[in-house]
Amino acid sequence: MAAHRPSPASRAAATLRLPARRLARRPIIFGAILVVVGLGWGTAAPPATIRAAPPDDVSIFGATPATLDPAAQGDVDSAAVTAQLYESLTALDPTLTVRPALAASWDIADAGRQISFHLRPGLTFSDGSSLTAADVVRSWLRLIEPGASSPLASLLGDVVGATAYLRGTTAAASVGLKASGNDVEVSLTNPASDFVSVVAGPSFGIVPATGSFGTVVSGAYRIQAQTSDEITLAANDRYWAGTPAIRTVHLKTSIGGRSPVDAFQSGDLDYTPISGFDASWIAYDAELGRQLRSVPSLSVAYLGFDTVHAPFDDVRVRQAFALAVDWQRLVALGGEDTSIPGTGMVPPGIPGRSAHDYAPHQDVAAARGLLAAAGYPGGAGLPAITYVSGGLVTDPGMLRQLHDVLGVTVTYETLDTLFTRLADDPPAMWSLGWVADYPSPNDFLGILLGTGVTNNYGRWSSDPFDAAVNEAGAATTPSEVAAAYERAQAIVQRDVPVIPVSYGPGWALSRTSLLGAGQNGLGFLRLAGLAWQQ
Numbered sequence: 001m002a003a004h005r006p007s008p009a010s011r012a013a014a015t016l017r018l019p020a021r022r023l024a025r026r027p028i029i030f031g032a033i034l035v036v037v038g039l040g041w042g043t044a045a046p047p048a049t050i051r052a053a054p055p056d057d058v059s060i061f062g063a064t065p066a067t068l069d070p071a072a073q074g075d076v077d078s079a080a081v082t083a084q085l086y087e088s089l090t091a092l093d094p095t096l097t098v099r100p101a102l103a104a105s106w107d108i109a110d111a112g113r114q115i116s117f118h119l120r121p122g123l124t125f126s127d128g129s130s131l132t133a134a135d136v137v138r139s140w141l142r143l144i145e146p147g148a149s150s151p152l153a154s155l156l157g158d159v160v161g162a163t164a165y166l167r168g169t170t171a172a173a174s175v176g177l178k179a180s181g182n183d184v185e186v187s188l189t190n191p192a193s194d195f196v197s198v199v200a201g202p203s204f205g206i207v208p209a210t211g212s213f214g215t216v217v218s219g220a221y222r223i224q225a226q227t228s229d230e231i232t233l234a235a236n237d238r239y240w241a242g243t244p245a246i247r248t249v250h251l252k253t254s255i256g257g258r259s260p261v262d263a264f265q266s267g268d269l270d271y272t273p274i275s276g277f278d279a280s281w282i283a284y285d286a287e288l289g290r291q292l293r294s295v296p297s298l299s300v301a302y303l304g305f306d307t308v309h310a311p312f313d314d315v316r317v318r319q320a321f322a323l324a325v326d327w328q329r330l331v332a333l334g335g336e337d338t339s340i341p342g343t344g345m346v347p348p349g350i351p352g353r354s355a356h357d358y359a360p361h362q363d364v365a366a367a368r369g370l371l372a373a374a375g376y377p378g379g380a381g382l383p384a385i386t387y388v389s390g391g392l393v394t395d396p397g398m399l400r401q402l403h404d405v406l407g408v409t410v411t412y413e414t415l416d417t418l419f420t421r422l423a424d425d426p427p428a429m430w431s432l433g434w435v436a437d438y439p440s441p442n443d444f445l446g447i448l449l450g451t452g453v454t455n456n457y458g459r460w461s462s463d464p465f466d467a468a469v470n471e472a473g474a475a476t477t478p479s480e481v482a483a484a485y486e487r488a489q490a491i492v493q494r495d496v497p498v499i500p501v502s503y504g505p506g507w508a509l510s511r512t513s514l515l516g517a518g519q520n521g522l523g524f525l526r527l528a529g530l531a532w533q534q
Contacts, residue, residue: 056247058514058530061260061272062231064253068213068223070205071142074151076435079202081251084233084527086205087219087240089117089136089184090196096351096439098196102131102206102218102240103184111476112191117184125208126236127216133179139206140199141165141172152203154446154453155437158195158473160187190474197438220244220528229254233527245531261288264509271510271517271525276339279507288509293517295506298436300347300444301392303499306426307460310383316374318496321429322360323367324405325398331502334393342500344489345444352441352478354486358493359500364405371406379407386411387429388421394501395431422457430457431501441485445469449497460497 065078070086073079089103103117123131143150146168156162160176176187188195198204206218214223221233221244233249255263260272261282273295274282282288305312305321312318328341340348344358368378376382387410389395395412402408410429415421422430434455436443446469447453451461465488472484492498510517516529 056245056532057250058246058248058270058532059250059252059268060525060527061255061263061269062251062253064231070202070207071139071145071150073202081231082205083202083219084221084249085214085217085219085223086202086207088199088201088204088206089119090200092197092200092439096197098200101200102136106196108193108196112193113188115186115188115193115195117186119182119184120240121182123218123240124238125216125218126222126238127208128238129208129216131206131218133182133184135206135208136184137177137179138209140177140204141175142207143203144175149454150203151454152201152437152447154450154455155198155201155203157446157450157453158188158190158192160189190470191476192473194438194440194442197440201437203437221249224248239528241528244528246527249527249530261509264288264291269509270514271508273506273508276504276507282509291509291512293508293510295508296349297506298347298349298439299433300342300345300503301431301433301501302342302345303392303398303429303431303501304458305460305497306428307458307497309428311374311376311385312428312458314374315495316370317376319360320367320370320374320406321402321408322496322499323363323370325360325401326362327359327394327398327499327501328361330394330397330401333397334502339393339502339504342502345448345492345498345500346441346485346489347436347444347503350436350439350441350444352482352485354482354489356486356489358489360493360496367405379409382408383428384411385429386413386427387431388413388415388427389431390414390433392431392501426457426459432457441488442469442472445485445488445492446473449492458497460495462491462495462497465491465495 062080063077065073065081066075067073067078068082068085070082073082087102089101089106091099091101093099102119102123104120106115106117108115117136119131119133119136125131140156144153144156144162144166146166149166153166161170161174162176164170165172165175178185178187186195207213208216208218216222217236220236220239220241222236223231224234225232230253231251233251235244235247237243252263252269255268259278260269260274261278263269264272265288279292282292305318307313307318331339331341342359344354344356346353371377371379385408387399389412391414399410399412402410413427421427434444434448437447448455449460449465450456450469451466468484468488468491472481472488475481475484513533515531515533517525
């Protein structure tokens with residue numbers, strides 16, 4: 001879900017999601033308004049007065065997507081919209097169970113190395129043109145297209161030939177993605193039965209071969225109009241699951257400078273993400289409290305280091321910074337009553353997550369000793385350090401404690417284009433949020449920290465870590481998988497390429513008469529599942 005997708009671990013709650021890869025999705029800049037959307041089967045909200053507005057439209061607060069191309073998206077705002085426009089072969093329900101979508105079923109063979117997806121008969125795009133297995137293969141190959149790959153290309157890392165194709169050393173025909181009649185055949189290098197969960201993410205939406213993104217779609221909605229203030233979505237009458245009950249969705253990208261709570265109270269919004277601070281008082285409001293929703297999300301807020309350049313190329317400096325700060329106390333005092341101090345990169349709710357505490361705990365003497373051992377006693381001689389953040393609530397306290405404990409003054413910057421900077425010229429320190437693209441520890445370990453992967457912004461590399469992650473992927477029993485991921489997380493704790501800061505749900509306001517406004521386990525709101533109470 002960082003970038004891809006912003007997360008509820010941030011100060012603002014999720015909106016149309018879309019708090020989270022994406023499902024993978026995707027990193028998060030914490031000051032941003034999050035959009036809660038995606039695939040899933042929502043649960044009905046409590047009964048209430050029927051909405052007075054027309055029963056076939058809904059207004060939701062969201063953010064302008066950077067792209068409408070599912071293969072190019074790597075942020076939550078884009079994922080929130082592309083998830084509505086383009087369907088994949090599978091979907092995740094609220095219990096994180098994989099359900100059929102464009103694929104009616106699938107078979108797994110060769111000890112998990114071969115997966116055959118069987119498409120539903122008669123599938124079409126919104127313009128009536130056929131949607132075939134060849135369209136699926138073409139769409140997925142776009143994620144690893146040489147020279148123009150997806151920010152989430154690593155999600156296809158287990159597919160035979162994918163890495164070589166991405167590097168431009170082999171042709172597309174050598175990749176283990178094949179169309180065979182109405183089936184899509186996937187060949188994997190390692191047993192990976194969770195691949196059916198991986199492809200439920202927004203990056204794997206099926207697109208037509210030609211045309212502008214958003215006009216001809218495979219999902220529940222197409223773009224009818226777009227202005228600087230709103231994206232209007234119209235229902236796809238040829239959607240495989242039937243025409244959505246809500247005919248028109250107004251994605252409000254601007255509300256005239258008002259707060260989301262004010263816009264909701266005035267009737268201009270039917271669903272909007274809100275901050276944890278607002279949720280803390282709304283819970284006690286007689287009217288708004290009935291419309292408050294907790295938005296579950298598998299997400300983590302974390303801080304990272306540039307491990308290639310001084311001073312953080314020295315593990316002792318990273319360890320010193322980690323031990324100088326009382327992270328648990330800062331999260332508790334950060335103003336988000338529902339935030340949970342991080343105990344590792346893998347958040348609660350991920351199947352197979354370890355209960356072990358992998359978080360650093362403040363040790364002032366050890367922190368000072370490590371910094372001195374690295375050649376910077378009392379911070380003397382340290383190169384200038386810039387910290388670029390999307391707005392973690394722990395930032396002020398962290399900067400103060402680094403100064404008081406280590407004698408280090410860090411230059412603080414906020415940057416809306418943080419993702420671009422991380423890719424092109426990463427600062428010494430930075431913070432992001434990551435929302436699961438699929439429910440597996442690997443989405444927070446190998447996908448974020450594996451050697452050479454797209455989202456490893458700190459350029460950290462560890463052969464033992466890579467080996468542990470690969471072993472987890474090849475393991476055949478839950479105990480073997482758990483043991484391998486335990487080793488991987490212990491290595492992260494020791495080498496400190498990143499520091500897990502916090503977890504937490506997002507919050508939203510939703511009309512009580514708006515049914516289906518529950519989210520799936522990844523925190524996505526499925527627009528196709530919305531309906532007004534009759």
